[in-house]
Amino acid sequence: MVINKKIKRTMMESKSQYLGSLMLIIISCLLYTMFNQLTTNMVNLTSSFEKNYVQEDASFIADKKLDNIEDLESRFNMIIEETRSIDYLVSEDKTLRIFSENTKVNIPAIIEGNKLIGSDILIDPAFAKANKLKIGDSINIYGKDLKIAGFMSLPNYIYPIKSESDILNDPNRFGIAVISKDDFNEINKGSSFYTLKFNGDKKDVDNRIAQFKDYLKSENIIILKWTNIDENPRVTYVTLKIDGINQISTYMPVFILLLTCILTGIVMWRMLKREFILIGTLYALGYKKREIVKHYLTYPLSIALAGGIIGTILGAFTLRPMLNFMVMYFNIPVDYVSFDLKYVVISLLLPIFFLGISGYFVVNRALKYSPVELMKGGKEKGKVSFIERKLKLDRLKFSTKFKVREQLRSIPRSVFLLLGVVFATMLLLLGFASKSSMDFLMKDAYEDTYKYQxxxxxxxxxxxxxxxxxxxxxxxxxxxxxxxxxxxxxxxxxxxxxxxxxxxxxxxxxxxxxxxxxxxxxxxxxxxxxxxxxxxxxxxxxxxxxxxxxxxxxxxxxxxxxxxxxxxxxxxxxxxxxxxxxxxKLNISESSLLSITTIDDFKKALDSTMQPLKSSIGIMAFISFIIGLIVIYVVTSLIIEENRESISLLKILGYRRKEVYSLILNSSSFIVLIGYILGVPLLLVSLRAMFKSVTKSMNFAFPVTIEYGYVFIGFVVIYLTYELSKFLSRRKINRISMAEALKASRE
Known part of the structure; x- marks a missing residue:
């Protein structure tokens, strides 16, 4: 259609609004693609790892040695393997947990290098990297030199933590290794435990476990420790992490898209109101309603398509780095990286769907007017809202009255700003709340409650x-x-x-x-x-x-x-x-111990975890700054565009620049303040709900709190973002000439 030639010109005239929508869609699609593809790969990798390398159904420690393993395997239709382990102190604060090589259950997966041949050792890659160990290096274990043949993963130690009560791993101070059974027998130290895997249908595993326990009891064998695989935090933490990513990949992109829908709807409604006379003229020239609707839907759909494509491509490029980042914490062999086309299609269609629907409702609302009403500029011109009529604004100063009316005469714009600030606040304070909660946990548990070392x-x-x-x-x-x-x-x-x-x-x-x-x-x-x-x-x-x-x-x-x-x-x-x-420290024989844990191990692991958390705080602060800047700048631009005549008239009446800046740019200050105040409790409530959901299957509770100092820092960041957006908007006010008011009165 001929009228489509004005699309590019109209967008360039209001490029900040459309560019803001585009940026929000890119961020949304990037996060959606990256997190969903990451979740899919993590699920596939852990599933294939557990299957191909025979992950245990349970492990246990007994007070007596099992001498009839073959009979038990036949009787209970399962695989049992005895595993020996020992905690070797590499140095005072470094522990290497060494296992004998399994061939039936929990088979080591070679990530890099070769299998065990002779006096070799396999080490988990995180511990090797943290301690600068390479393939070919030698390690002395109890006077025996062992050459590092390669790096490996164990299906029952996907998240390598020293104790089951730990929540954080620290590869600088704890790692796992595998040596041959012959080398382990030569060392002649450590303790034994048994791993078992049931064959056939897994639906009745609990009953089969109960039957096996009853048999051990009948043989006067006391079980000192029993851990089902679904209770093993070294495995379940991976599932919990994937569930957390799933929640982020679902809610965060959708919320950003909703913000974009509100923004696009506001921009389109302002454009349509400005073009009511033009639309009425198009009706008079013979254009049909569906042709006009199609034309105006091109604006949101073109933004949605462009943002969806760019965001999806960027999300695809970030998949591999994110997967490598996850593998730093979870010891999983990465045989391949899959790319699920389903999420590519959804990532492209989501913005089109959301913006298409919001755009259609806005356009359809405008086209409910008759051609004559459109030629007159619409029915609602100068209409005062119900809230504004109820408020007694006449008693207020002109500047206060002007600012309040600015917000009341565009409720969707105010809602968009409020939601944007709330979201930016929650994202900004997420890292600070995590750090505060960990600090609180450290003080509560390891300073006030646990007094042992x-x-x-x-x-x-x-x-x-x-x-x-x-x-x-x-x-x-x-x-x-x-x-x-x-x-x-x-x-x-x-x-x-x-x-x-x-x-x-x-x-x-x-x-x-x-x-x-x-x-x-x-x-x-x-x-x-x-x-x-x-x-x-x-x-x-x-x-x-x-x-x-x-x-x-x-x-x-x-x-x-x-x-x-x-x-x-x-x-x-x-x-x-x-x-x-x-x-x-007590002098106890290692052969009689199952494990040794120190409070310092946890504190050091927590300190180690704080380092990547500090980086993530910076990243989240940057993302929240960008989102906040986009939202506040776009809203400020809309206020300026809608008040061009008022700004021009204020200049004619002799108002100085600072006074005009104050009237126009400061009208949203209390919305920003309310958004930040609402964002803090909403973040804490959301985190408590998330942690309650995530830790419901864990023997652990995570306190959620945030220090007042971090709340103040967050407010300073949001306020500086607001001030920066106002500073960038001053140029637009300066460009508006006094002639604007004269032109408007002439029209």
């Missing part, structure tokens, strides 16, 4: 009083009513000096009572003196635990009870225990 877990029940340290025991449980809700019960010494717990009023709680932590109490809906029906994962027996107190702590989802009561409940010898806490 070393935690020793034995590979068999111990008896009698130790020469040093404080004894404790631990066992996993589930709710009787919900087997998916798991937690740990600790048996600790009365008046423990290493576990300090407080109630809601801040009073110290005596550890000679049964105490439940607040996160677990909230999850189970438990109050003091309530009785919980639970099932022990090790013996599958049912028990009842009556809670005395609730501890106000975020140290995890635990129940603490006196050790004597713990042993009596589980029918263990009264003087038995499984672990020791100590403030000093």
């Amino acid at each position: 070393y935690q020793y877990i034995f590979n068999s029940l111990q008896h009698g009083a130790p020469s040093n340290g404080e004894v404790f025991s631990i066992s996993p449980f589930t709710l009787k009513s919900d087997s998916k809700t798991g937690f740990y019960v600790y048996g600790i010494s009365p008046n423990s000096k290493y576990i300090l717990l407080k109630d809601k009023q801040g009073n110290w709680l005596s550890t000679d009572k049964v105490i439940i932590t607040k996160p677990l109490a909230d999850k189970l809906g438990v109050k003091p003196h309530d009785t919980i029906k639970v099932v022990n994962k090790l013996d599958s027996k049912e028990y009842s635990i009556t809670v005395d107190y609730i501890a106000e702590t975020y140290t995890g989802e635990y129940i603490y009870m006196p050790l004597v009561e713990f042993n009596d409940m589980l029918k263990y010898p009264s003087d038995s225990y499984i672990g020791l806490w100590s403030s000093d």
